[in-house]
Structures are given as C-alpha cells and as structure tokens.
Amino acid sequence: MQNRMSVHETLHALLIGNSTVFTIPVATYLKSKGIKTDAVLARALSKPLLKQYDIIIVACGQPGIIGSADVARNTVIIDIGTNKLQDGRVVGDTDFASFAHTECAITPVPGGIGPVTVAMLMKNTVDLARRAMKI
Numbered sequence: 573m574q575n576r577m578s579v580h581e582t583l584h585a586l587l588i589g590n591s592t593v594f595t596i597p598v599a600t601y602l603k604s605k606g607i608k609t610d611a612v613l614a615r616a617l618s619k620p621l622l623k624q625y626d627i628i629i630v631a632c633g634q635p636g637i638i639g640s641a642d643v644a645r646n647t648v649i650i651d652i653g654t655n656k657l658q659d660g661r662v663v664g665d666t667d668f669a670s671f672a673h674t675e676c677a678i679t680p681v682p683g684g685i686g687p688v689t690v691a692m693l694m695k696n697t698v699d700l701a702r703r704a705m706k707i
Contacts (some may be wrong), residue, residue, distance in 0.1 A: 587611040588638075588665075593617035594652075595629050602627075622647075630665040638666040640674045649678040652685050 590634030614632035631652035653665030
C-alpha cells in the first residue's frame with residue numbers, strides 16, 4: 573500500500589465486518605499508522621459511501637457484497653472473507669472478477685490473505701516455543 577499511495581496524503585480506510593472482534597484491533601493498528609479509519613457492520617453498509625475510501629478491508633462472510641462499481645478508481649481492497657459456494661468454489665466478500673479491468677488493487681480469495689495468516693500463526697507459534705524453551 574505504501575508504494576501505491578503517497579505517505580504524505582491522508583488515507584481513509586473502511587473496515588467492514590460482522591463484529592468488533594475484527595474491526596477494533598485492525599482500526600487501532602491503522603490509526604496508529606496515521607490512517608483515518610471508519611468501521612461498519614455489514615448489515616449497516618451503505619454502498620454509496622464506499623467511493624470516499626482509499627482502503628477497504630472486508631471480512632463479513634457475504635460473497636460479492638462489493639463490486640468494482642461500488643468503489644473509487646484507485647481503491648485498495650483487502651478481502652479477508654472466505655465463503656464456500658454451493659458449487660464448491662471458495663470466494664471472498666468481493667466480486668473479484670468485476671475488478672479485472674480496473675485500477676484498483678485487490679487481494680484474491682483464495683490465495684491472498686489466507687497464506688499470510690498461516691505464516692504469521694506459524695511465526696507466533698515458533699516465537700512462543702522459543703520463549704517457553706528460553707532459546
């Protein structure tokens with residue numbers, strides 16, 4: 573994100589989730605980095621407001637809730653949602669295909685945030701094991 577957007581401009585992020593378990597820690601982190609941050613529960617989402625955000629992070633368990641027509645031209649979308657459709661496909665909370673010919677940056681599902689999550693969990697497990705063994 574830092575390469576894509578000037579660190580001198582004020583960034584505005586929106587977190588879309590189903591609970592504060594997700595939104596509060598992420599909002600706290602983003603605010604600590606100087607990013608103006610709003611959070612909304614998916615059921616209260618107002619799509620016309622999405623165009624005002626530079627960064628949208630979505631984890632609400634609703635496939636296709638956000639499409640390319642809903643966001644501004646250069647939006648960075650981090651899709652954390654994982655949804656299994658009736659046909660067996662795994663998709664995120666965005667309509668990923670609609671972003672194919674846009675200037676937006678979007679994480680894929682599967683293969684986007686999931687592997688990062690697994691890597692960080694493994695790192696934390698190793699760190700805790702080392703601490704427990706006093707290595």
